[in-house]
Amino acid sequence: MSLALSLPETLARARADLRMGVPVVLETGTGAAIAVAAEGVSDSRLADLRALGAPYLAITTRRAETLAARPYDGDLARLVVPQDADVTWIEAVADPADDLTHPMKGPFRSARGGDAACARAAIALAKTARLLPAALMVDVPDAPALAFANGLTILPVDRAMPLMADLAPLADVIHARVPLLAAENSRVHVFRPDDGGEEHFAVEIGRPDRAKPVLARLHSACFTGDILGSLKCDCGPQLNAALSQMGEAGEGVLLYLNQEGRGIGHANKMRAYSLQDQGFDTVEANHRLGFEDDERDFRIGAAILKEMGFSSVRLLTNNPNKIARMTDQGVTVTERVPLRVGENRYNAAYLATKVRKSGHLL
Incomplete structure (x- = not known):
């Protein structure tokens, strides 16, 4: 008897993990990365990811445009996390709540070249989990071993992305x-x-x-x-x-x-309302958060x-x-x-x- 999870079950677990601040391992045919939702990053988690390699922050092009960061990957940008950056920096880049009071967050250095498939999957997962569409990530060489050793969900990106785009029965x-x-x-x-x-x-x-x-x-x-x-x-x-x-x-x-909230969830809807109180209209608020007009x-x-x-x-x-x-x-x-x-x-x-x-x- 096999107790292996189906792909929809694995996707559901990955979404739940991100909501709890638990990292998820994303694997493609050419590489792999570990990702944690930007709004769920703690100081200890950031230290753990730094121990694995050079972290980067995956954000949507909408958010990148607000930050004047270059989205070399088309629909997203992979921002290199500075050596001295802390959790406060990550939260400030991902969440526009304080954009007007603290506008100078850059300059940003966007990664270019390489495969952005894992970053794209991480953002899609964060959206379906009703989180801010941003993920802190590190490329890892041996994804299965890392996932097994730490009890992490491993998601096969090449198979999961088409399923996320399809309408669930x-x-x-x-x-x-x-x-x-x-x-x-x-x-x-x-x-x-x-x-x-x-x-x-x-x-x-x-x-x-x-x-x-x-x-x-x-x-x-x-x-x-x-x-x-x-x-x-x-x-x-x-x-x-x-x-x-x-x-x-x-x-x-x-x-x-x-x-709820044109598909962005309760918390992000309240974030959008807060931005509207700062003078942005409903579409501009969504874009500053990193979402499209209507999700x-x-x-x-x-x-x-x-x-x-x-x-x-x-x-x-x-x-x-x-x-x-x-x-x-x-x-x-x-x-x-x-x-x-x-x-x-x-x-x-x-x-x-x-x-x-x-x-x-x-």
């Missing part, structure tokens, strides 16, 4: 009747990905005919807006308005996707709709990217139903930025 685990204020004839479906990621939900109102376009919304989880009633966004009003329209129509499907994966919504038997929708949205992704994934959007609610004096600039920079139809 989703299983409809269970559904049950949940009467809502907006519609008493509602059921909630729980969908679980097989890669250990967050569960997603589908609220089915009534008994929609699978042969007809269903009134649907792809709603990304927003703890502050949906639960706390935050006025910084329009998420809560959109959620309630969508459910109300479906309740009035007697049927519909609301997909509640666990992609969400709307393929998840299409996959859930198809799993539920729907092939066409009347989509409640102001976001043309959602329409494009539905179409790409084989779900026909017969109509875009506008959802213009929730504007107030606190989020007016935020909504204007979504129109100007993200193409939203408001």
Whole structure:
């Protein structure tokens, strides 16, 4: 009997290790590296990595642009860590919280040449772990021996990266009747990905005919807006308005996707909010953190709709990217139903930025 982990299981363990500040060994066909999430580095861990070789900090091109560092690797930069650098330096380079109060962190020396595949994998892992997209790394010659001696997860990068780019299969685990204020004839479906990621939900109102376009919304989880009633966004009003329209129509499907903060997670969302308080708009804040404008994966919504038997929708949205992704994934959007609610004096600039920079139809 073999107890060896499958590749999805190994990926899930690697993400969990990074969240705990535990190093992960990344291996390609041409080399290997040990990586630890930048926000999880301690003084002792930094000393351990220095004992293995010359450390470098892998950051995204978005973060490199903010720091005026050269991203020779295209989508990322490998910054050489100075001999006298400590954990404070690493945190300051990875986290933009103090960029304005302490702007002079460089000059930086970016590595060029060689294979950046391990650095690319480390950043991708950090993103899926909802951490800052930055990793402290050291190239190592004998990865299996290092992993075995220290009980570390070893991830085969060449096989893992395509899997991380693919959409994890989703299983409809269970559904049950949940009467809502907006519609008493509602059921909630729980969908679980097989890669250990967050569960997603589908609220089915009534008994929609699978042969007809269903009134649907792809709603990304927003703890502050949906639960706390935050006025910084329009998420809560959109959620309630969508459910109300479906309740009035007697049927519909609301997909509640666990992609907080446009896919960057709760902590990074709060970091983005802090940057907005410093005067940056929502897109600029994401870029300073090292993320793209929007890190969400709307393929998840299409996959859930198809799993539920729907092939066409009347989509409640102001976001043309959602329409494009539905179409790409084989779900026909017969109509875009506008959802213009929730504007107030606190989020007016935020909504204007979504129109100007993200193409939203408001």
